[in-house]
Amino acid sequence: MMTESPAKALLDWYDVSRRDLPWRAHPGAAANPYHVWLSEVMLQQTTVAAVAPRFQRFLDRWPTVSDLAAAPDEDVMAEWAGLGYYARARNLLKCARVVAADHSGQFPSTETELATLPGIGGYTAAAVAAIAFGQNATPVDGNIERVTARLFHINTPLPAAKPEIKARAVSITPPDRAGDFAQAMMDLGATICLPRQPRCLACPIQAFCQAHKAGIAADLPKKAPKKIKPLRQGRAYWLERADGQVLLRRRKPKGLLGAMVELPSFGWSDDEAPASIAKLATEWIAVTPPVTHVFTHFRLELSVFCGRIHDAAPPEDCFWRPVDQLGDIGLPSVMQKAAKAAIMGD
Numbered sequence: 001m002m003t004e005s006p007a008k009a010l011l012d013w014y015d016v017s018r019r020d021l022p023w024r025a026h027p028g029a030a031a032n033p034y035h036v037w038l039s040e041v042m043l044q045q046t047t048v049a050a051v052a053p054r055f056q057r058f059l060d061r062w063p064t065v066s067d068l069a070a071a072p073d074e075d076v077m078a079e080w081a082g083l084g085y086y087a088r089a090r091n092l093l094k095c096a097r098v099v100a101a102d103h104s105g106q107f108p109s110t111e112t113e114l115a116t117l118p119g120i121g122g123y124t125a126a127a128v129a130a131i132a133f134g135q136n137a138t139p140v141d142g143n144i145e146r147v148t149a150r151l152f153h154i155n156t157p158l159p160a161a162k163p164e165i166k167a168r169a170v171s172i173t174p175p176d177r178a179g180d181f182a183q184a185m186m187d188l189g190a191t192i193c194l195p196r197q198p199r200c201l202a203c204p205i206q207a208f209c210q211a212h213k214a215g216i217a218a219d220l221p222k223k224a225p226k227k228i229k230p231l232r233q234g235r236a237y238w239l240e241r242a243d244g245q246v247l248l249r250r251r252k253p254k255g256l257l258g259a260m261v262e263l264p265s266f267g268w269s270d271d272e273a274p275a276s277i278a279k280l281a282t283e284w285i286a287v288t289p290p291v292t293h294v295f296t297h298f299r300l301e302l303s304v305f306c307g308r309i310h311d312a313a314p315p316e317d318c319f320w321r322p323v324d325q326l327g328d329i330g331l332p333s334v335m336q337k338a339a340k341a342a343i344m345g346d
């Protein structure tokens with residue numbers, strides 16, 4: 001006999017097959033809002049496998065939102081290094097400080113109040129409200145988007161389909177278990193309703209799925225053709241001192257890779273390193289090929305130039321650091337690539 005609704009079938013499956021993730025409460029236990037919020041911010045644009053160990057390290061260093069609020073900016077930015085999308089880390093700190101200062105260290109519980117906090121958009125507000133506070137809210141991430149588009153055979157391409165997908169997801173959210181329902185949809189999308197090869201035969205909601213019935217599950221959701229990202233080109237300098245220290249620079253607090261440490265670089269962002277750096281060495285050797293990196297809105301081709309000097313005072317915002325300590329300083333991914341290229345090509 002067919003279960004009466006997709007939500008019931010999904011929740012029955014979730015109760016026995018849920019993924020055990022470090023930020024999830026054990027069955028029957030209340031979820032910790034700080035854990036839910038932190039994991040949701042980390043998981044934006046980043047995989048579960050990459051986030052899991054980093055999440056635990058964050059919690060070990062800053063066990064509560066008030067501990068995080070009191071942390072120096074540079075410690076948080078360094079801990080975030082490699083997770084990418086650094087504006088998230090800056091907003092994370094801002095949000096923690098507002099929660100600590102204006103809400104006595106307790107996250108507000110409603111979707112509306114959560115959405116007023118820095119860096120919390122509609123998705124995160126709904127996810128924290130539903131998962132941490134049991135509110136009747138419906139977050140829609142990429143997994144939920146895919147499952148819903150297939151379940152209801154939504155043919156409109158993304159992103160135009162988003163409002164319809166949201167409305168459909170809301171229509172099947174059970175008010176009494178909205179948090180579990182959201183997590184069940186996420187789990188289904190991550191383990192069974194896979195992007196290219198959905199495992200429909202193992203799917204607990206197959207009987208309700210219109211795309212499966214029509215034999216077009218793998219074709220949904222449709223996507224509008226991607227625009228090609230523009231290419232920017234820049235230069236980064238690897239300047240090594242005779243005693244094995246390399247010149248680094250802390251970028252300005254705002255803007256791309258704001259407040260992160262870099263190899264001094266030019267020409268690709270609005271935060272330009274002082275031109276005097278190029279004059280410090282008499283000879284620069286280019287590493288080939290240039291380092292490439294894809295940002296949200298553009299592709300970067302960064303030419304790395306290596307030079308050596310005996311000694312010099314560091315220019316503005318720059319400082320010397322031993323090469324063997326670079327791993328601890330929290331270089332963003334593009335600068336890790338540039339440093340690696342310089343070391344290998346040196």
Ligand code: SF4
Pocket residue numbers: 147150151192193194198199200203204205206207209210211212217218
């Ligand atoms: S039946 Fe297939 S396409 Fe439909 S929700 Fe399940 S896995 Fe996804």
